[in-house]
Amino acid sequence: MTLPNLLGSIIKIAMANYPDERLQWPAPERNKSFILEVLRDVLLETILDGSLVLEIGSGSGAHICHFASQLQNFRWQPSDPEDRHQKSIKAWIKHVKTKNILPPIYLDTREEPWPIKKADAILCINMIHISPWKSCQSLFSGASRILPRDGVIYLYGPFSVDGIHTADSNAIFDRSLKSRNSEWGVRDLNGVRQVAENNSFRMTKKIYMPANNLSLVFNSVR
Numbered sequence: 112m113t114l115p116n117l118l119g120s121i122i123k124i125a126m127a128n129y130p131d132e133r134l135q136w137p138a139p140e141r142n143k144s145f146i147l148e149v150l151r152d153v154l155l156e157t158i159l160d161g162s163l164v165l166e167i168g169s170g171s172g173a174h175i176c177h178f179a180s181q182l183q184n185f186r187w188q189p190s191d192p193e194d195r196h197q198k199s200i201k202a203w204i205k206h207v208k209t210k211n212i213l214p215p216i217y218l219d220t221r222e223e224p225w226p227i228k229k230a231d232a233i234l235c236i237n238m239i240h241i242s243p244w245k246s247c248q249s250l251f252s253g254a255s256r257i258l259p260r261d262g263v264i265y266l267y268g269p270f271s272v273d274g275i276h277t278a279d280s281n282a283i284f285d286r287s288l289k290s291r292n293s294e295w296g297v298r299d300l301n302g303v304r305q306v307a308e309n310n311s312f313r314m315t316k317k318i319y320m321p322a323n324n325l326s327l328v329f330n331s332v333r
């Protein structure tokens with residue numbers, strides 16, 4: 112990249128920042144409307160009005176604020192273990208002024224007990240590959256303790272199938288994740304499904320999403 116291009120990019124990034132503590136990430140902006148359409152179908156057909164939807168690894172908070180403002184018949188609980196992310200989630204909630212979002216809670220799937228005793232559905236978007244495998248295992252074991260029978264887990268992200276990446280871009284992404292942290296990496300669909308089954312969840316939907324991602328839906332069969 113030439114110096115003027117580099118400076119241009121830096122200026123663009125600086126200008127894109129919000130004046131409050133909201134973090135602005137490109138990925139949620141790109142995928143939020145595609146995810147919302149899947150959630151609309153999945154949640155409306157599975158849970159009742161007034162149900163509580165817990166998001167794990169809410170990150171910036173941009174996703175949950177978008178979903179909550181579009182699906183006002185549910186209550187939404189954001190969570191994240193990182194302080195900076197919790198501040199951003201609070202700022203996003205203040206910004207959208209939607210009444211059906213609760214304040215964010217600290218939740219790391221690996222730390223038992225979870226600070227929430229009951230939810231009707233759980234969302235986890237782009238988390239399990241950017242965290243050790245234990246985070247995925249504890250996501251399902253923790254979820255099995257707080258979801259009712261038929262309760263939903265929605266996962267979104269890149270997955271390999273039978274150990275094979277579904278696109279070159281996912282293979283490159285996998286290598287870059289592993290170079291940042293050897294415990295991270297694109298997860299295999301069969302491994303995730305096995306963890307789900309070990310915790311009495313059945314995979315009920317696999318939906319192909321843009322940019323070689325998948326939406327996976329699991330229901331509790333306890």
Ligand SMILES: C[S@@+](CC[C@H](N)C(=O)[O-])C[C@H]1O[C@@H](n2cnc3c(N)ncnc32)[C@H](O)[C@@H]1O
Pocket residue numbers: 136138139167168169170171174191192193196218219220221235236237238241242246
């Ligand atoms: C790549 S970000 C994705 C954030 C958001 N879901 C999105 O799609 O924009 C991954 C998030 O997962 C959170 N996270 C990582 N490991 C976690 C764990 N074990 N339990 C809960 N959250 C975790 C991180 O703090 C981070 O906010």
